Amino acid sequence: MTLIEADITDLTHDGRGVAHISGKAVFVAGALAGERVRLRDVRKHRHYDEAAVEEVLRVSPDRVAPRCKHFGVCGGCALQHLDPAAQIAAKQRLLLENFERIGKVQPSAILPALTDSPWGYRRKARLSAKFVEKKGRMLVGFRETNGRYVADIERCEVLLPAVGERIAAITAMLESLEGKREIPQIEIAAGDNLVALVFRHLQPLSDADTQALTRFGQANDLAIFLQPGGIDSVAPLWPAGAQLNFELPAYDVTLDFRPLDFIQVNGGMNRRMIDHALALLDPQPSDRVLDLFCGLGNFTLPLARRAAQVVGVEGEAGLVQRARDNATKNGIANATFHSADLAADQRATAWAKADYELVLLDPPRSGADAVLDYLPRKSTRRVVYVSCHPASLARDAGILVDKHGFKLTSAGVMDMFPHTAHVESIALFER
Structure with missing residues (x-):
């Protein structure tokens, strides 16, 4: 086994340290930026190598003892050895780097990171x-x-x-x-129950x-x-x-869901995220809002408590039915839902032809580039984009700015998945 010493200069998107040896990038499991490590080769590739830490020679001040004894073997977490505040800082840097490199845009302001308890959060x-x-x-x-x-x-x-x-x-x-x-x-x-x-x-x-x-x-x-x-x-x-459900008390909303339905993994952060998104979107009583990739109504129903009308669009028919049922259960009559494949061209549909003052996007990892080919319309003054993948957000930010004439007003990360390399973020775009 060959042991090599190297300086770690950065973190990869999946939480590994980055070193450069003989001009070649090496991704080092268990290493943190700023550390000098002794590493062992694990696997060689054409354009990069992979390695694992054998010994940390210079320790990062952000290194902490992992709480879980299975850390390093179990793949459920990637960053338990990094202080939670440093995890957030690294995710914020990654988000801004993606904006600059992929979208060629930068936010006018960086939003304070949204955080909650980093332990026992996964529902x-x-x-x-x-x-x-x-x-x-x-x-x-x-x-x-x-x-x-x-x-x-x-x-x-x-x-x-x-x-x-x-x-x-x-x-x-x-x-x-x-x-x-x-x-x-x-x-x-x-659920809460x-x-x-x-x-x-x-x-x-x-x-x-x-x-x-x-x-x-x-x-x-x-x-x-x-x-x-x-x-x-x-x-x-x-x-x-x-029957499972969770409550959003600030909006007097209870959402029923089935065990395999998509809901946000972190219940505490979900409540904070909804508050955050609605504060940025700032719906007025006369506004019409379009909620794309709406799921079972996580944002749609709270929005309906604040706006004149909300239209939710989702690709999974079962979630659309659950959203309609949830609207009925909560006595909400100003929210309507449509089942549509948002990766396909929907511009001929009545909902896509309508005018909306506000748009909320919460797409999957692949992003929303297909729907941004024809939306938002000229009547839209504000867009809030909730993202689970910074690269697709950065790409779509470029589309909103360059094609639709929006300004990237602010953006920041939300710690939906502490101790993992997942980066959840939110961005506000304004005319």
């Missing part, structure tokens, strides 16, 4: 499960950092405690099942196994769902008719 997650014949035991956890194996973990510090503190108990319960080899994954979905575990199973489970799952749910106050097939096959095992 949505997918854990892998595998019975390892050679070990004669079950593994439950995120994938390892190399992605090939299931990490052998006992607890998780970023999952909400109702699940994170029970990983070992879930593992032991699965190990006792006759059908343990037929359960490859567990989805975690938590219930915490649910969804067990995917490849073959029908025996009565004894379903009874064991039910007893586990009852003993631990966890709702148990089974998924024998696709998304539509998910059904509650216990309690019968279990």
Whole structure:
């Protein structure tokens, strides 16, 4: 094994340190900017190499002891060794670099980072499960950092405690099942009223196994769902008719959702993000608002409490139906919803032809470039863009500025995923 000393100059988008050796970039797992490390080669590529830290010779003042004993093996977190404030600063730098390099724009002002508790925050997650014949035991956890194996973990510090503190108990319960080899994954979905575990199973489970799952749910106050097939096959095992929801008290809104529906992973940050987005968008009682990629109404229904009319558009038909149901449940009559593929040209639709004073965008990682080909219209004075991928936001910022004549007024990061390399951000564009 060859050991090499190197200085770490930066962090990659996935949280690894960057060194340059003989003119070639080397991405170093476990290293932080400003450190000098002794590293070992892991894998060579044509344009870059990958390595891992063997020893830290000069320690960054931002290095902290990871709280989780599985850090470095489990791939669920990438930055537990970096102080949370430094994590935010690194994500803010990455956002601004993307604006400059990709979008050729810069915000007039940088918004203060939006943060919440960095531990026990994840209310949505997918854990892998595998019975390892050679070990004669079950593994439950995120994938390892190399992605090939299931990490052998006992607890998780970023999952909400109702699940994170029970990983070992879930593992032991699965190990006792006759059908343990037929359960490859567990989805975690938590509302304000219930915490649910969804067990995917490849073959029908025996009565004894379903009874064991039910007893586990009852003993631990966890709702148990089974998924024998696709998304539509998910059904509650216990309690019968279990329904998840979360509340947005500031807007007198309660949102029902199904366990596999998309909701924001971090419940506390979601509330703060909605407040933040509405403050930037500043809807007036006479405004018409277009909410694109609206999901089950996370922004749409709060907006409807402030504006004259809100139109939500979403590509997944099931989420659109849930959004309509949520509007009805909350007594909101000034929000309408449309199911449409926003990666396709929708300019001929009535909703796309209408005029809106305000637009909110919350697209997936791929961004919103397709819809920005024809929206927003001239009547739109303000756009708020919520992003989960800084590169696509930067590209789309360039479109809004260069093609549509907007100014990038302000932008900043939101720490939706502490201790990971995910960068969630928000930007305000004005005429």
